[in-house]
Each structure stands twice: as structure tokens, then as C-alpha cells.
Amino acid sequence: NAGVMQNPRHLVRRRGQEARLRCSPMKGHSHVYWYRQLPEEGLKFMVYLQKENIIDESGMPKERFSAEFPKEGPSILRIQQVVRGDSAAYFCASSPGQTNEAFFGQGTRLTVV
């Protein structure tokens, strides 16, 4: 049973470009969480999704950021018109239910140049 798979592991984008981060949850997991880790800080919750639904997006910036978890395929975190302050590690976690332990992927390290 493969773990949570995130790709790419490293992503470099120029200011103004779009970044797409993908997360494939563990088999049988229908709940996905995205977190952001700025340098030298802890992880901060961004969004919680179930298949085809956004349940809690209280941690998402109001502009430029969006997330989806379609019926088929991975969850996508999309950042439009990236700025240097978006440089961070973005982690995805998945769980089989709302109250179960969430397992983390290895993260995507986004660098905006």
C-alpha cells in the first residue's frame, strides 16, 4: 500500500507563473488536507477536502490559491501568479475518515525566483 504521493518534489517557478501541486492519497483514503510550511516554521493548515467537496478552506489565502479533489485523480493545489512569499514546502496528508490519523506525503518544495 503506497503512501501519500506528492509530485513534484521540487518545483521552481518565476514570479507571475502558475504552480500546480499534486497529491495522490493513500488507497482507500477519501479525505485530503493541505498544509504549508514556511522556512523555519511549523506547518499551517490550508484546506481540507473530500472527494469533489471543499470542507474547510479557512487557512487558504483569499486570492490566487485554489484546491480541488476530483472524483477521479489526485488532489491539486493551484497557485496563480506566484510571488516570492509563496516559496515554502507544501504538504498533503490523507485519512480514511474525518477523525482518523492523517498520513503525510513527502512534500513539494516550491521556490519562486
Place this chain on the structure above:
Amino acid sequence: AQKITQTQPGMFVQEKEAVTLDCTYDTSDPSYGLFWYKQPSSGEMIFLIYQGSYDQQNATEGRYSLNFQKARKSANLVISASQLGDSAMYFCAMREVNTGTASKLTFGTGTRLQVTL
């Protein structure tokens, strides 16, 4: 208000010694869970140990144990017989069940542990 506090930015411990990493938390929710994660230099988040607020006994997982003092709202991680491979960042996190998003975790700022020979 910060809900998870880790007051030790960095800690050193000698190999084979035990070390305690501090974590205090704040919540008004009677039902919550406390987690510890390890983040080595490679960057992944590795789950170590979990303590539920209603658990009667302190959680243990191999060389890891959680010193849970509910009245003091502390959940310190104890690593026994430290190994060089324990050198990493350690994060304490809390899950509050009544937020409506039961698996949303709030993380502390972390403690960097360095194990020396």
C-alpha cells in the same frame, strides 16, 4: 492566540542519553488529540506518537513516550537512548475534535534536536 507552544528552539543530547522535548497546549475543547512528528533534514513528516485527551495511560511507541499532564496542559515527548539518527526537527501538534474539521492539526514551531557523540 497560539495553541501549541514549544519553548525550546534547539536541544542537544548525547548519544544513548534520554531527552525531553516540551510541548504545552491550549484548548477549551474537552476532546482533542496530541501528536508528535519528526522532520529530518530530508523534509518528510514522520508520525511518532499520539495521545488522546481521554486516554488514561501515557502513550508509548518504542523509544518514544509521551508525558501527558492534562491539568498542566502539557504533552512532552521523551526519547530514550538517543541515537544519531534522532537528530531532526520535532513538532508537537493538536487536533481539536469540535472545530468541525476533526483532522485539522495545529502545529507548534518545532524543536531542533541534535544528538552528539
